[in-house]
Amino acid sequence: MFRRVMTLWFVAVLLIVVGGNVSVRSGVKAGDRGDALQSLKAPETLDDQFASIAKQVPAFGGLFYDEMGQLTMYLVESEPNLQEAVDLAIEAFRKRDGRITSADLIRVLPGQYSFLQLKQWHDRLFVPVFSIQGVILTDVDEATNRLRIGVESLEIADQVEEELAQLGIPREAVIIEETEPIVFMATLRDRVRPLRAGLQINFSQFLCTLGFNAVRQGVNGFVTCSHCTDRQGGVESTSYYQPSASLTNFIGTETVDPNYFRGGVCPRGAKCRYSDSAFAELAAGVTSTLGAIEQTGLGSMTITGGYQITGEVSAPLVGERLDKVGRTTGRSEGAVAATCVTTGVQGSNIVQICQDFVNASVAGGDSGSPVFKITSGSNVQLYGILWGGNQSGTQFVFSRMGNIERSGELGLLTTF
Amino acid sequence: MFRNATLGLLLVLVLVIVGCGFLKSGPDANSHNGALQSRSIEGIKEKTFDDLLVEVAKRAPGFGGMFIDEEGALSVYLLDVTQKATAEAAIAAVFGPDRIPPSGIRVLQGQYSFVQLKQWHDRLSPTVLARPGVILTDIDEAKNRLRVGVEKLELAKQVEEELTKLDIPRKAVLIEVTEPVKPLSG
Numbered sequence: 001m002f003r004r005v006m007t008l009w010f011v012a013v014l015l016i017v018v019g020g021n022v023s024v025r026s027g028v029k030a031g032d033r034g035d036a037l038q039s040l041k042a043p044e045t046l047d048d049q050f051a052s053i054a055k056q057v058p059a060f061g062g063l064f065y066d067e068m069g070q071l072t073m074y075l076v077e078s079e080p081n082l083q084e085a086v087d088l089a090i091e092a093f094r095k096r097d098g099r100i101t102s103a104d105l106i107r108v109l110p111g112q113y114s115f116l117q118l119k120q121w122h123d124r125l126f127v128p129v130f131s132i133q134g135v136i137l138t139d140v141d142e143a144t145n146r147l148r149i150g151v152e153s154l155e156i157a158d159q160v161e162e163e164l165a166q167l168g169i170p171r172e173a174v175i176i177e178e179t180e181p182i183v184f185m186a187t188l189r190d191r192v193r194p195l196r197a198g199l200q201i202n203f204s205q206f207l208c209t210l211g212f213n214a215v216r217q218g219v220n221g222f223v224t225c226s227h228c229t230d231r232q233g234g235v236e237s238t239s240y241y242q243p244s245a246s247l248t249n250f251i252g253t254e255t256v257d258p259n260y261f262r263g264g265v266c267p268r269g270a271k272c273r274y275s276d277s278a279f280a281e282l283a284a285g286v287t288s289t290l291g292a293i294e295q296t297g298l299g300s301m302t303i304t305g306g307y308q309i310t311g312e313v314s315a316p317l318v319g320e321r322l323d324k325v326g327r328t329t330g331r332s333e334g335a336v337a338a339t340c341v342t343t344g345v346q347g348s349n350i351v352q353i354c355q356d357f358v359n360a361s362v363a364g365g366d367s368g369s370p371v372f373k374i375t376s377g378s379n380v381q382l383y384g385i386l387w388g389g390n391q392s393g394t395q396f397v398f399s400r401m402g403n404i405e406r407s408g409e410l411g412l413l414t415t416f
Numbered sequence: 417m418f419r420n421a422t423l424g425l426l427l428v429l430v431l432v433i434v435g436c437g438f439l440k441s442g443p444d445a446n447s448h449n450g451a452l453q454s455r456s457i458e459g460i461k462e463k464t465f466d467d468l469l470v471e472v473a474k475r476a477p478g479f480g481g482m483f484i485d486e487e488g489a490l491s492v493y494l495l496d497v498t499q500k501a502t503a504e505a506a507i508a509a510v511f512g513p514d515r516i517p518p519s520g521i522r523v524l525q526g527q528y529s530f531v532q533l534k535q536w537h538d539r540l541s542p543t544v545l546a547r548p549g550v551i552l553t554d555i556d557e558a559k560n561r562l563r564v565g566v567e568k569l570e571l572a573k574q575v576e577e578e579l580t581k582l583d584i585p586r587k588a589v590l591i592e593v594t595e596p597v598k599p600l601s602g
Contacts (some may be wrong), residue, residue: 207602228598265538267545274464277601315465318558319484328602336484338563340466342541345550346596351545354464365602390595397597402465 043383047119047140053092054116060089061111062118062142074111074145077178082108111145113173119373121169122147126153128167132159136179150179187301188294188327189243193262195222196306197293197370198325200243201231204230209326209368210242212309213288214279216256221281222288223410224368226257229278232350233271234262240280243327252280256410260350270351271345274410275399276387291416292323293380299361307372309416311381312401315339315356322358322373324386324396325365325414334360337395345388352387356396362389363394371398382415466534466546466555473530475506479528481533481557482507490517493526493560526560528588536584537562544578547571551594566596 054060079085086106088216118140126138129149137150147169149160152279158178164171186192188209189200197212201224208228212347214221229238238254259273281287293307316336317323323333340354358371367388388397404410473479480493493505500523508516533555541553544564552565563585564575573590579586 225601227597228601267542269546272485315468317482317484317490319488320488328600335602338554339557340464341552341554342548343565343597344545346598348599354466362600363602366602367600367602386600388597388599390597392595395595396600400465 011376016369020064022382029314037132049139050115050142051119053089053318054114054119056092057085058114059111060114060115061087061113061145062115062140064143066143070107070255072107072109074109074115074142076093076112076114077110080372092149092408109353110146113145113163115140115142118147121167121173122259124167125149125164125169125245129160132156132163135160137183139222141175144175147174149174149176151176152178152181154178159339168329181222186303188205188296188325188330189301191243191249192303193296194243194289195282196289196292196294197222198296200327200365201251202241202249203228203229203238203245207304207327207330207365209366209370209386211277211368212293212370213282213290215290216279216410216412219255219268219281220288221252221255223277223279223385223404223413224384225271225276226278227276227387228258228368229254232272232276237278248282251286252282254278255281258409265353267351270349272353273409274406275384277385277399277404277410279410279413290414293372293377296325298331298333299329301327302337305378307378307380308381309372309376310375311402312379312415313383315371315400316383320373321385322360323380324358324360324366324369324398325369326386327360328363328365329393330359332360332362332396334358341397343397351400352397354400354403355387356384356400357395357397359395361384361393363393366396369396432450437474451488466530466537470534471510472503472506475509476503476506477529478526479503479506479530480528480560481530481555482521483558485494485522486540490515491520491522491524491558493524493530493557495529497523497525523562529562530555530557533560533562533588535590536582539582540579540584540589543582546577547574547578551573551596556590559590562589564589564591565592566591567595567596 002139013261016381022117045146050062059076059079061076063073066072073089073186075082076084077186085250086108121141122138129135134152134221135149136152141148159172160176164174170180183217188198195210197210201208201210207225211223214223214389217394220378220388226232228237235254235257240252241249242251262271293308295305297308318341320336321333322336323331325331336356341357342351342353344351356378367387371383371386372380374380382401384398385402386396386398389395405412469481476499478495478499480495482490482492485491494503504516504521537553537555544550544553549567549571550565554563556563566572573589576586579589
């Protein structure tokens with residue numbers, strides 16, 4: 001009997017222990033799953049926050065800063081206890097987002113739709129609406145207390161309206177408007193094809209800028225600086241990559257880089273050339289656009305479009321305003337400060353004959369930048385390639401087209 | 417009569433040959449647009465811009481250089497400011513008629529002809545640039561002077577010595593401290 005009782009006790013204890021572990025483990029597992037679910041769950045968006053507020057304050061229709069910086073809230077017009085609703089909404093938002101304080105003065109606008117309603121409609125519409133070709137974006141527009149659908153062309157508005165009708169969403173709750181497509185904003189330092197002037201190029205462990213695409217004696221290629229080769233002066237078949245070295249980024253090989261000469265007009269002890277330029281043959285399969293220069297804003301590296309070379313200019317005049325586009329300082333513009341200057345190159349015995357100086361910003365890596373004048377719209381005239389600058393980065397030096405295309409330099413080039 | 421006809425034919429032939437040569441010697445009419453289009457002017461590529469300014473000076477003696485001033489006007493140095501029309505014609509001949517703005521050129525009193533400045537510069541540059549600390553030499557078209565850039569003003573004396581040896585008047589040369597120029601690979 002005793003043995004039977006002890007056995008029963010033992011089994012009971014065992015069951016308790018095992019069962020407890022299972023629930024604990026399953027609790028842990030559940031917790032783990034919960035934690036895992038938490039980590040998989042998307043972070044709460046502002047729309048989610050607004051919707052949560054609208055659950056507490058049904059009249060809440062959206063919150064935004066107007067053009068004057070005034071915090072403004074939509075409240076559905078039928079709300080009888082306006083101030084209470086405002087206070088509740090602010091309190092609810094403040095708990096979620098410390099940016100709002102109760103001391104903020106809120107401007108209230110009459111709204112037609114609660115935010116919760118707008119969000120429910122939006123969540124219902126965005127998948128089917130996006131399947132319509134030409135729809136660019138959908139939005140709960142808290143600044144207008146409406147839904148917003150951006151389309152490439154208003155010609156598809158009918159299709160969008162049909163979908164709204166099918167979904168039971170009132171047409172007057174939705175603004176359908178033409179919107180520019182959203183595109184990836186590449187920079188001069190990104191991988192960009194086809195190649196255009198102004199893009200970052202890499203050789204050995206250095207960075208330079210692609211000066212301009214050119215055809216030389218029937219060979220497609222591009223021009224950059226002679227000092228943007230493995231050895232300045234003379235051909236070593238330097239390999240180029242855009243934007244940086246990798247098998248898929250290989251774009252060309254140095255094929256022309258005239259030697260520097262001594263004597264004659266060259267100062268004693270120095271070696272000279274008329275341009276700091278070299279030509280590279282484009283690699284097979286690499287696309288480039290002749291005559292095209294990447295367009296960016298002043299000081300920006302973000303590509304916003306393209307310039308088109310419509311002519312070359314052999315030599316600038318002092319006072320002309322010229323631009324450059326380079327991988328380090330983007331686009332800069334300034335007046336020609338001096339022309340046909342014979343200048344030494346710091347840290348070398350090189351003297352560059354007849355070079356041109358421009359008062360505009362520049363920095364290391366901009367070597368090779370195309371130098372041009374904007375004539376009208378996106379049309380430009382090509383003046384040369386940038387190769388140097390002063391220590392303070394306020395003045396750059398370039399080799400003019402007249403020198404680049406001299407016999408003894410790169411010779412005749414087709415650049416557009 | 418036969419002789420006259422032959423002479424006449426020869427005369428026509430000569431005129432044709434000379435006429436063709438004359439037409440070819442001028443720059444391509446479409447090649448000048450703005451400053452200097454290089455595409456179709458083969459011979460000009462071998463000349464520097466300063467060489468072209470010398471050509472202007474040969475057509476308009478007393479031409480001292482030209483530049484775009486802060487107001488966007490084409491400003492031209494002349495030793496004789498009454499020679500404006502001659503200077504305009506010379507600039508148009510070398511750089512094309514489009515180089516002359518519709519409002520014409522603005523004339524400034526110059527002290528040195530460009531030919532003179534260039535001769536001095538060509539003599540000065542290789543010698544002076546061989547001195548450590550001398551950074552650049554230039555014909556400053558905006559100031560009708562030569563310009564020598566040096567790392568430190570203490571070097572000015574050495575440059576002046578050189579000018580004396582080369583018989584270049586000191587007042588024709590601006591010596592100024594200039595930042596060195598460095599290549600800008602990254």
